[in-house]
Amino acid sequence: MSLRKTMQPVAVLLGAVLSVAPLSSFADDLPVKIGFAAPLTGANAGYGKDLENGVRLAIDEANAQKIKIGDKVANFSLLSEDDQADPRIGVQAAQKLVDQNVSVVVGHFNSGTTIPASQIYEQAGIPMIDPAATNPTITSRGFANTFMVISTDGQNAGNAGAYAVDVTKAKRIAIIDDRTAFGQGEADEFEKAVKAHGGNIVTREYTDNHAVDFSTQLTKIKATNADLIFFGGLDNQAAAIAKKMKQLGMTAQLLGGGGVEDPEFVKLAGDAADGAMAWEYGKPLAQLPGGKDFSDKFKKKYGVDILSYAPFGYDATWAAIKAMQVAKSSTPSVYRPALKTISFEGVTGPISFDNTGALKNAQSTLYQVKGGVWVPVVTKSGS
CATH class of the missing domain: 3.40.50.2300 (Response regulator)
Structure with a gap:
């Protein structure tokens, strides 16, 4: 059989396909x-x-x-x-x-x-x-x-600061942040809200977002007898802080902002996770x-x-x-x-969106680890 005859059925088939789905169909x-x-x-x-x-x-x-x-x-x-x-x-x-x-x-x-x-x-x-x-x-x-x-952090961390003073009744509040635009920003908003509600900041410590050891900061905070520690940063470092607090025998309430309430925190913190709290953006899904x-x-x-x-x-x-x-x-x-x-x-x-592009009627929720699971405590509108 010649090559030309072999190709004819293929050509016919291609022609049929193209007639059904021409290149211009899209x-x-x-x-x-x-x-x-x-x-x-x-x-x-x-x-x-x-x-x-x-x-x-x-x-x-x-x-x-x-x-x-x-x-x-x-x-x-x-x-x-x-x-x-x-x-x-x-x-x-x-x-x-x-x-x-x-x-x-x-x-x-x-x-x-x-x-x-x-x-x-x-x-x-x-x-x-x-x-x-x-x-x-x-x-x-x-x-x-x-x-x-x-x-925004003004809403979420603002709620965190107000709640720490008005509901948790913390008397001696310490802050640690990771010096990123996020961590420092939410720590700033938390501190602002605490002071606006008449709360007392006993110390503010700093780290960076690559640190893995928080002994220095927590030893200083322990000496102040702080009853609540707010951390501005993400889940992995918050978990390390929770573990170090337990090792140091600290009983202060650990409170995180956004980026802490997730399964990774619980996994990394282990038994030190129980009782930790965090404010997260929005309502529980x-x-x-x-x-x-x-x-x-x-x-x-x-x-x-x-x-x-x-x-x-x-x-x-x-x-x-x-x-x-x-x-x-x-x-x-x-x-x-x-x-x-x-x-x-x-x-x-x-x-x-409002006239600045921010989300209208924004809300945030406080969670606490109970039995190895994050449980919602309360949801608040922006402060």
């Missing part, structure tokens, strides 16, 4: 690039991956729903950048996303990277929707392109209408439980998508006005 799709930036390597990589999975889940659902923006079906794609929790690399990641013409950025995780990166997005006119960074500076600079779907469904979908898709901020990443992504739907455009300058007025029920609660 011409009516609207490609929409959604940028994402967070630490995907290093000590904070767990948080970054958790956030990225939340964003990806929203994108996959939107694509499955064949959402229309104007008269075209949107084809959403995710462009992720690893900012390594480093401000310098965070700015580079932001510029890379801008250069790739993303329509929106969901990110970053650390306040220290979010603050400088947001300046890049502001100059480029691309909305950044922050799902995790909480320093009040983020939305206090009057940027038109900065939005938050999470409480299990108490929200869509919380259980989201948790189940997340576990089924990724094979792991939510670490902390995936629901906020999910809501941030949907905020952008819904604004694009309303504006019938994925062009930042066109849909930004719709984003400023968007209002919908997210997984984490009602999502809408």
Whole structure:
């Protein structure tokens, strides 16, 4: 049989395929690039991956729903950048996303990277929707392109300080922070609230976000007879502090801010975890209408439980998508006005923004470890 005769059936088959699905069949799709930036390597990589999975889940659902923006079906794609929790690399990641013409950025995780990166997005006119960074500076600079779907430290740590004085009745309060924009920022807000409510700060100690030994700080604090210690930093260091407190025979109440209430803290702290408290952003997911469904979908898709901020990443992504739907455009300058007025029920609660881009009606919840499990104690609106 000749080669020409052998190829004829193939040519006929190809012609049939092309006649059913011509190359122009995707011409009516609207490609929409959604940028994402967070630490995907290093000590904070767990948080970054958790956030990225939340964003990806929203994108996959939107694509499955064949959402229309104007008269075209949107084809959403995710462009992720690893900012390594480093401000310098965070700015580079932001510029890379801008250069790739993303329509929106969901990110970053650390306040220290979010603050400088947001300046890049502001100059480029691309909305950044922050799902995790909480320093009040983020939305206090009057940027038109900065939005938050999470409480600020002024709200969360402010609640922590007020509660420590008014409800816990702590008389001698000590503070440790990790000197990052996040840790120092929430410690500042906590101290401010304690003093506003007539509380007494006996000492304030410092570390850095790479430290593993807190003997020096805790020995100083023990000498002050503090009855409550607030830590501004993340879960792994909070766990190390809890363990060292137990070794030193300290009975002061350990209180964390955001980024502490998660299974990793309990795992790392072991039996020293019991009794620890932490204020976390938002209401308990299990108490929200869509919380259980989201948790189940997340576990089924990724094979792991939510670490902390995936629901906020999910809501941030949907905020952008819904604004694009309303504006019938994925062009930042066109849909930004719709984003400023968007209002919908997210997984984490009602999502809408005030005139600074901060989340309206933000709430935070106090949790305590009981029997190796974080248990919600009380939920408060922003102080």
